[in-house]
Amino acid sequence: MAKPFPNTMDFAGWNAPSRIECDIYDLVTEGTVPEEINGSWYRSIPDPQYSPMLGDDTFLSGDGMVSLFRFENGHVDFKMRYIKTERWKAERAARRSLYGKYRNPFTDDPSVQGKPRNVNNTTPIFHAGKLLALKEDSHAMELDPHTLETIGEWDYDGKLKSQTMTAHTRLAPDSGDLYFFGYEAGGLVTKDVAFCVADKKGNLVREEWFEAPYVALMHDFAVTREHVIFPVFPITADLNRMKAGGHHWVFEQDKESFVGILPRDAHVKHMRWFRGPARSSFHFMNAYSEGNRVHMYFGVSKVPPFPFMQEASGIHLRPDQVRIGFVRWTFDLSKPGDTWEETIIGPSGDMPRTAIKDQMSDFDIGYYQTFDPNNGPKNGPPPIAGPVGAGFNTIVRMQVKTGKYTTLGLGPTVTVQEHIHIPSGKPGHEGYLAFVCDMHDQQLSEVAIVEAEHIEKGPIARIKVPFRLRVQVHGNWVPAEEL
Ligand SMILES: [Fe+2]
Numbered sequence: 001m002a003k004p005f006p007n008t009m010d011f012a013g014w015n016a017p018s019r020i021e022c023d024i025y026d027l028v029t030e031g032t033v034p035e036e037i038n039g040s041w042y043r044s045i046p047d048p049q050y051s052p053m054l055g056d057d058t059f060l061s062g063d064g065m066v067s068l069f070r071f072e073n074g075h076v077d078f079k080m081r082y083i084k085t086e087r088w089k090a091e092r093a094a095r096r097s098l099y100g101k102y103r104n105p106f107t108d109d110p111s112v113q114g115k116p117r118n119v120n121n122t123t124p125i126f127h128a129g130k131l132l133a134l135k136e137d138s139h140a141m142e143l144d145p146h147t148l149e150t151i152g153e154w155d156y157d158g159k160l161k162s163q164t165m166t167a168h169t170r171l172a173p174d175s176g177d178l179y180f181f182g183y184e185a186g187g188l189v190t191k192d193v194a195f196c197v198a199d200k201k202g203n204l205v206r207e208e209w210f211e212a213p214y215v216a217l218m219h220d221f222a223v224t225r226e227h228v229i230f231p232v233f234p235i236t237a238d239l240n241r242m243k244a245g246g247h248h249w250v251f252e253q254d255k256e257s258f259v260g261i262l263p264r265d266a267h268v269k270h271m272r273w274f275r276g277p278a279r280s281s282f283h284f285m286n287a288y289s290e291g292n293r294v295h296m297y298f299g300v301s302k303v304p305p306f307p308f309m310q311e312a313s314g315i316h317l318r319p320d321q322v323r324i325g326f327v328r329w330t331f332d333l334s335k336p337g338d339t340w341e342e343t344i345i346g347p348s349g350d351m352p353r354t355a356i357k358d359q360m361s362d363f364d365i366g367y368y369q370t371f372d373p374n375n376g377p378k379n380g381p382p383p384i385a386g387p388v389g390a391g392f393n394t395i396v397r398m399q400v401k402t403g404k405y406t407t408l409g410l411g412p413t414v415t416v417q418e419h420i421h422i423p424s425g426k427p428g429h430e431g432y433l434a435f436v437c438d439m440h441d442q443q444l445s446e447v448a449i450v451e452a453e454h455i456e457k458g459p460i461a462r463i464k465v466p467f468r469l470r471v472q473v474h475g476n477w478v479p480a481e482e483l
Pocket residue numbers: 167168219282283474
């Protein structure tokens with residue numbers, strides 16, 4: 001029989017594995033889902049089939065599960081399926097975990113040595129008619145966008161030379177081109193980074209390799225209409241450490257951060273590197289170029305918030321001790337120097353998002369999440385949800401030019417999962433945010449829909465899910481006309 005999961009933060013309480021594949025027709029809804037919301041919201045979740053082989057592991061190791069909220073004329077249907085990777089099939093057949101430590105193949109069971117260990121549990125994207133499940137350590141897996149059944153690995157018809165494709169891609173709103181990259185592109189613990197572009201038909205039209213200053217966890221990047229920005233923060237890898245059974249990633253506080261900036265149409269040999277103190281960030285809201293100045297907006301911290309990374313690095317800090325804030329970094333390409341200018345705009349946070357139409361160009365409105373103690377429980381610790389520990393409990397609508405913002409919290413026992421933005425067809429309408437609420441007192445989930453311009457007014461619709469949904473890593477909205 002399947003062994004119990006460990007009673008640790010990553011596998012207990014709200015983070016307990018779910019392992020549910022299901023279909024639910026017409027979810028019960030309070031309020032009204034606007035009829036103009038027609039399309040599919042795909043969510044990626046790590047959801048391990050079996051208890052970790054080595055006793056404990058991180059949330060981020062779990063098998064990829066993809067769920068789908070299908071919105072049609074005010075009705076919402078739900079579907080959830082595992083991604084049937086080679087790893088999933090091997091463990092299914094063995095009825096136990098065969099793969100060891102997070103992203104360390106030297107710790108695997110001999111029966112799967114050298115076999116693919118991808119789980120594709122991070123981001124679902126839809127581009128050129130394909131639904132792709134991504135994770136930064138491997139190629140994409142293609143899924144059927146209607147049934148969620150697994151089709152197979154997608155490597156751009158064999159053209160993609162990089163062994164990896166990151167989970168954070170950037171869609172150019174004007175051309176429909178997909179910008180992406182892969183790090184450890186030449187294999188485990190290589191400094192190789194591949195910068196890639198797929199055109200709107202899904203043809204790989206560009207792949208250029210360069211070397212990062214050191215092997216680093218490069219989770220996201222940013223693209224403007226004129227430049228590409230590659231931040232490199234010192235979460236580093238070491239082959240000998242991994243061979244000895246250690247962690248893939250350790251944060252090196254004494255190393256510098258680097259940011260590479262490349263004119264978007266220039267060869268990667270024209271990359272210019274900027275440098276600064278050790279920092280950590282996993283997601284960038286948006287960036288744009290203003291002549292020779294490049295601006296990037298994001299939440300930044302002094303060290304990574306993930307407990308498993310902190311432990312491996314000998315760091316023990318609470319999330320509120322590591323976060324600096326929501327910032328703008330400006331790089332002036334007209335000046336010699338190699339530093340940037342930092343402006344703190346708002347409270348710290350993560351899970352940033354803008355309307356797709358605003359990506360890559362000058363913008364004012366963005367949305368992200370923060371932990372606000374005033375929205376948490378008056379007594380006792382905040383509810384745990386997701387890989388960092390305390391779940392975010394507040395959504396922020398930020399006007400990045402002025403720093404003015406409004407917020408929404410839904411009560412001391414509710415944490416919020418990553419929101420998606422759904423555009424509106426009405427002129428001047430800012431669209432909607434949709435997000436899963438973790439109702440900790442009931443151990444149930446519901447989806448909240450809010451007007452993006454007026455998040456402070458609270459949900460206009462609440463869609464009831466009759467069980468607990470594990471925390472989405474990332475999700476994306478696909479309008480019905482694209483499907
Ligand atoms: Fe991410």
